[in-house]
C-alpha cells in the first residue's frame with residue numbers, strides 16, 4: 001500500500017478536550033495553558049478580513065506532460081510585499097493590520113534557507129516590526145552568498161544562532177503549542193532586549209492554525225475553477241486529484257479540509273518523510289477538534305509514500321531531468337521550482353504510470369506552490385553537477 005490513510009492514525013479522542021494555543025500570541029502573563037486560545041479563533045471563516053488586501057484568483061493552466069493533461073494552479077504568480085507563492089496563502093491572515101496590535105515583534109525558527117523565513121522577513125518589513133529568527137549554527141559564508149538567508153537579512157531579519165543541542169531542546173523535541181510558553185525564557189537568554197516585549201510566535205514553516213484562513217480562500221478559488229472547467233468540458237465529472245509538494249503539510253491539510261467532496265488532495269512528502277507529515281497533520285487536526293462544537297474530523301489528504309529516499313534539496317541528475325522536461329511542457333511560459341516540484345512530479349508520475357494513482361480516469365491537477373525565485377542558487381548547483389559528471393577523466 002503506497003498510501004497512508006490518515007484516518008487510521010487518528011488518536012482516539014480523549015474525553016478531556018485538548019488545550020491548544022490558537023493565536024500563538026504571547027500572553028502578557030505567561031501561562032502554560034495558552035490563555036489566549038478561544039474557540040472562535042479556530043474557525044478561519046470567523047476572522048475579520050476587512051483590513052487584509054484581497055488578491056484576484058490565480059489562473060489554472062493546462063499543460064501536456066508525457067501525453068497527460070495536468071491542470072496547474074498557478075500560485076507561482078502570487079506575490080505581495082515580497083511574500084510569494086503558497087507562503088502568501090499561509091501567512092495571509094498575518095497581513096491584517098491588527099496582527100501586531102498585541103505584539104511588538106515576530107519570532108520563528110527553522111532552516112537557514114527556508115522560504116517561510118524569507119516570507120516572514122518580508123511580512124515584518126511590511127508591518128515595520130522586528131523579526132527574530134532562530135537557527136542551528138550556519139556556515140559563515142552563508143551571510144554573503146546569494147539565497148534566502150542573505151535576502152532575509154537584507155529585509156531586516158535579526159538572526160539568532162544557537163547550538164544544535166539547544167535548538168533541539170527548545171524547538172525540535174516539542175510540539176509548537178508547548179514551545180510558545182518557553183519563548184520568554186528563551187529570549188531572556190538569547191535576546192534580552194526583546195524579553196520584556198510581547199511576541200507573536202510562528203512555528204517552523206508556518207505550520208499553525210492561522211494558516212487556514214488563506215488556504216480556505218485558495219480552496220474557494222479552486223472550487224469555482226473546477227466548476228468552470230467542468231462547464232467547458234475540460235474536466236470529467238469525477239473527483240479530480242490535486243497533488244502538491246509538502247514540507248510541513250499545512251497547505252495540504254487545510255486544502256483538503258476545504259475541498260471535501262470537491263477534490264482528492266494527494267500530499268507528496270518532500271522535506272521529511274510520510275511519518276513526519278502524519279504527525280504534523282494530526283497536530284493541526286487536534287488543534288481544531290478541541291472545540292466540542294467542531295468535533296467533526298476534517299477529511300485528510302492521501303499521503304504518497306515516497307519511493308525515492310533522497311534528502312531535501314538534493315542535487316540528483318534525475319531530478320534535474322524531470323525539471324527540464326516539466327519546463328519544456330510549459331513551452332517555457334512558466335517555471336517550476338527546483339526543490340519541491342520535481343520531487344513531487346517524480347513520485348506522482350511513477351504512481352500514475354503504475355496505475356496506483358488516477359486509475360479511475362480522474363483529472364490530475366497540480367498545485368504550483370511557487371518558490372521559483374530560489375532557482376538561481378539551485379541552478380548553480382545543478383550546473384556544477386552536470387560539469388562534474390562529464391567523463392573528463
Ligand SMILES: *Cc1c(COP(=O)(O)O)cnc(C)c1O
Nearest residue numbers: 115246247248249250251369371
Ligand atoms: C513552503 C513550501 C512548500 C511546503 O508547504 P507546507 O505547507 O509546509 O507543506 C512547498 N513548496 C514551496 C515552494 C514552499 O515554499
